[in-house]
Amino acid sequence: MDDSEKQKQKNYVLWLLGRQDYSRKELERKLSQRQVPQAFSCELLDWCEQHGFLDDNRFCAGFVRRAADKRHGPRRIMADAQQKGLAKEQVSEAIDALDIDWFELAIEAYTRKFRTTDKQLDYKEKAKRMRYLTARGFDYQQIEFALASEANDE
Template identity: 75%
Template sequence: MDEREQQKQKNYVLWLLGRQEYSRRDLQRKLQQRQVPEEFATKLLDWCEQQGFLDDNRYCTSFIRRAIDKRHGPRRICADAQQKGLDKDQVAGALAEMDIDWFELALEAYQRKFKALGKQLDYKEKAKRIRYLTARGFDYQQIEFALASEATDE
């Protein structure tokens, strides 16, 4: 790989990082798709980390904040983060630092989705709402809290 091509790939990575945060694994995947030699890709990503352009801890925090804004629960956040190449312990530590009330977040997600619908819950409708919150990554206690809060609002 000649110097001009190396500069081109460096500019590409900087352009990507200028637009949004990426994990090291995501950038490595993007460079592989462009068929950049692995040795050069590793050097380039190391350089980005040294310069502070690439930081998995910072990415992890911003990833979690975006997921919370989307009203995702802890299970969904952990699963999505692992797909992005983040370390399980790193995600768990960041979640613990943020001090999030998952019960309130489950209630908020529930109310946002089902506010306009009636409060009468037959078995089928209740199962649908439970599946929705489960898919968003909440555990059963958090889901029960959201359903119970809806019942007491009557």
């Protein structure tokens, strides 16, 4: 790999990082798709970390915050973050640092999706609503709390 090609790849990575934060794993994946040699890829990403352009902790905190703003539950956030190449402990720390009330977030996601409701939900409708909240990443206790809160509102 000659110097002009190395500079081209470096510019590409800096252009990507200038637009948004990425995890190291995501950038490794993008560079491998461009068929950049593994040795140069590691060297380039190490350089980016040394200069503060790439920071997995910063990316993780931002990712968790954005996912919570989208009303995703802790399970979904954990699964999505691991797909992005973040460590489980790192994500857990970021989730704990935000100090989110997951029960309130479950209620918010539920009421936003299901604005109008009948007084008595039949089994199929209740199952549909539970599947929705499960897909959003909430656990059973949080889902039951959201469903119960709606019943109490009426």
